Amino acid sequence: MSVLLIAGSPSGHSRSSTLLNEVAHRLHAQVDGRCLRVDRLHIRDLSPQALLLADWAHPSVVRAIEQVAFARALVVATPVYKAAYSGVLKVFLDLLPQTALKDKVVLPIATGGSPHHMLALDYALRPVLQSLGAKHILPGVYASDSQIPRDADGEYQAGEEIQARLDDAVHLLLHEGLRWPASPVFAPIPFVQASYSV
Template identity: 85%
Template structure:
């Protein structure tokens, strides 16, 4: 079983890619790599000419489409520009077959300049994912720029609220989306050993 992390930012270092890396860390922390393969697809690394000219025969595009086909779940991260997901992500989604997401679970993630762009997840990205046949689109995670400031080293660092929301999103992805078994926190206690008072 595999999860494909799709980075839809045109920038190498971005807030949305930082959130995607946070999802990857959480997946690796919770599940053994041998049981769940986590792969990453940077759309910006695909051939720009092939993307713009809809060249399905291009080798980088073919590999990316195959990655989508083999994944059980997708995490799609994008910056929001002008109330919509990135153009880089748009041209890639346009290249996918109409049923490319059939039977798949999708977790959408977006970042934007202000909280006003939050609805782009529901009004711009979600309908496209549904049109591609996604089985289950999980509640998304949206973060504004102020919630992912840069640290002293100039690296983006999600704030505590966003960290908590990523924890919840990954838990939902694993346990509700992929039906991953919940690891018990403590051993079960037989009823005969239970003590109670009235």
């Protein structure tokens, strides 16, 4: 089983990519890598000319579409500009076949300058994901820039509130979206060791 993390930012170092890294960390912490494969797709690394000219035969585009086809679940992260998801994500989604997300679970994640762009997840991105046949689109996670400040080294760090929301989102992705079995609260006890009274 595979989860594909799609980075839809035109920048290599962004707040939305930071949230995607947080999701990857949580997936690796909760599930053995032999059981759940976590792959990444950075749209900015695809050929810009192939994306803009809709060149489906370009090797980078072919590989990216294959990654989407192979994945059981997608986590799509994007910055929000002018109340819409990023242009690089838009051109990539336009290249996907009409049923590319059929039977797939999708967790959308977005970042923006202020809380006012929060509805871009529901009113801009979600309809496109639905039109591509996504089976289940989980509640998205939106973070404003102030919730992902830079640390002393200049690196973006997700704040506590966003950390907690990502915990919930990954839990939903695994257990509701992918029907991943919950870990037992107690270790199993052999029947011969069980004590009982009549």
